[in-house]
Amino acid sequence: MESVFESFGLSFVISNPREQDNPIVYASENFYKTTGYSPKDVINRNCRFLQGKDTSRQSVCEIRDAIREERATSTCLLNYRKNGTPFWNAFHLEPVKDIHGMTEFYIGVQVDVTEMFKSAVGEAAVTECSKDVCSRAQLLADEVKKYADKLHENARGSVAVADSVPSPLLSGLSTINHAFCLTDPSIPGNPMVYCSPGFLRMTGYSSSELIGKPIPNAAGIVTASLTAQL
């Protein structure tokens, strides 16, 4: 997932709300460039370290409410680089849901609009976020969301997979070229819950013929159980 977003050259972070205090689990190269922080400063920390004395409490509350309600939001707020210099961040937050509709990650996109503000209103007048800038940030974040959705769809379309397979595992598995499948021994009959693209090619079966069924009797198929993988 990271590499698709990375290719946009965007500043963004991904956080894991299932961990205590929703820490950052990934940050793009451009996030490090924009903020001046290093991976050591960033990974496993909540992103509030970018805030400082003139950050609008109202914007922070809007982000906090959006996270509590597991919805997207956009706001423009003053953040600070590692060296203490402030920058205007046209920020967009997007929850990424798993196949059960539960929020699995948050993606936060930062657009440094300081220069835009300066040219629009002059050095001294950089105090408020303009609506225009925030709507541009929103458009950009909408694009990111579209790519995330497409990626998820592609991963599901190229393999046979049951709803019980977690999506990070799915993204990793779908890049493996070998023919193999996973079964779930916790379900009566130990049915298949995942079949790789190679498995579908080799057996000639379609996804709907396989998922939820026992493994067809074919030689050379590598199998593993889902519980062993997790």
Ligand SMILES: Cc1cc2nc3c(=O)[nH]c(=O)nc-3n(C[C@H](O)[C@H](O)[C@H](O)COP(=O)(O)O)c2cc1C
């Ligand atoms: C993925 C993600 C990215 C975030 N990026 C920023 C950011 O760039 N700048 C910022 O001020 N806050 C950012 N936040 C918001 C803070 O991490 C935090 O959620 C916010 O300060 C509200 O929580 P608090 O009141 O507990 O601090 C981000 C949050 C998430 C989940």
